[in-house]
Amino acid sequence: MKCFFFRRLSRSNQELQNKRSKKKKYPAGASKSTSSLASSPRSVSELYKEKEHNLKVLTLEELSEATNGFSRMQKIGEGGFGSVYKGTIRPQNGCGHPILVAIKRLNTRGFQGHKEWLAEVQFLGIVNHPNLVKLLGYCSVDGERGIQRLLVYEFMPNRSLEDHVFNNASPVLPWKTRLQIMLGAAQGIAYLHEELEVQVIYRDFKSSNVLLDNDFHPKLSDFGLAREGPVGDQTHVSTAVVGTRGYAAPEYVETGHLKVQSDVWSFGVVLYEILTGRRALDRNRPTMEQKLLDWVKQYPVNSSSFSMIIDQRLRNQYSIASARKIAKLADSCLKKNPEDRPSMSQIVESLKQAL
Structure with a gap:
């Protein structure tokens, strides 16, 4: 349920900005000043009006x-x-x-x-x-x-990732399939962050918004809360805090400052969901286990007790080395400082290695 609650770029992000700036070409005979005005970023509504779509x-x-x-x-x-x-x-x-x-x-x-x-x-x-x-x-x-x-x-016949990870009546979703689904989801978000003319912040990444086709190929849905990212020298977008409790990045909840790294935080939460088989927030569990991120802190990735958090339904279907890689990736997505989190393209590469 949707709840109304509550400058430094990383090297990869800097390279992305440089790549985008290189794409801007100045017409012959035009001065840089006049051309820069002509090539100012267009909004999503402007791009929509210009695009030939078959809706x-x-x-x-x-x-x-x-x-x-x-x-x-x-x-x-x-x-x-x-x-x-x-x-x-x-x-x-x-x-x-x-x-x-x-x-x-x-x-x-x-x-x-x-x-x-x-x-x-x-x-x-x-x-x-x-x-x-x-x-x-x-x-x-x-x-x-x-x-x-x-x-x-x-129509997506296999419903959502949420339906398969948390529904005990559904067949167990294999470990490799879980990673392939998360890889596809990461590629979708990386496209929004890095490949469009306008940067898009998804703002509502969660397991219920990852839909699955006949072959369990993932597709992100529900773009009602998506926002255009910051432009120029801006580091964030200021907006009302909306989203789903348990998935929203803490700095966004506290300040209303929305960044692409907010999506990265949400991705880290879902990584722990597919690893543990537990929801980000579950009021039906004992008090100490209701908040997933607080619970997993008791079982650090390099500790001997780490395997205790892994979804019991997986039994021996997974490699403990692969599970540790995913937990470490999730921890990097959940860094307190947004600029310390990896970019989505880096997450894509990490998931490919884990697979």
Whole structure:
């Protein structure tokens, strides 16, 4: 559930900034001063307007028909944002078999619901990466019956990472599969941080937002809280503190200063979740074990007791050396000083080595 709570660049980040600056070319005969004005960073909304995308605009009637009137039998998820339904829509050209989709119907009580809906349309409208969920279309209705905001995504049949790691009724997710899922998720976030014209801070990385296709290939979902990163000499974005308790970086919770390193902290939390099989915050456990990060501190990575934190469902499926590497990587993501945390591209390389 979403809760409203609460200068130095690393070498790799500096190299990234240098790489971005090298991409800027000045037209022949133009002065640097006039060209720099022309090449100022464009916002996500500007990029969205300029991009040729194939998002389908659907009517409320079409989406109601696709979900049997938003039947409870079709509901596959629910959260602070609203409800998600399984449905089928006609192909873009009207030919061929119906397409299986996930339809998110947002709660639109007040401005926040529309703001999150618009953020998802714009951010997913400009991105293109195999580890980010595809937005296929949307619906926006302002009528006598109130405001309706809906989003249509590709359907992910294996639900989320959360469903497999914490649900004892599900088959045990193998250690190697867990690492492959985290590698794909890291590649998706690295793309947002480092490869777009505008830097994107995901701001809501958690196991329930890592969706899985038929082959357990991961795709990040739910971009309603995503924000554009700092530009120029800025080191952070100042914003209201939103997110999910247990995953948000402490410096962001305390100050409202949002950085790409905030996503890195959240990634470290999820690394410990797949290692331990425990949630970041679990009120059903004894008091001393409710906060995952506090609990794992009792079993340091190089101690003889470290293996006690590893998910018991894994039994002998994992290498203790690999598990230690993942715990060390998680610890580096959870450094108190944000600038001491690795970049997402460094995390990608570490996960490849662990695999």
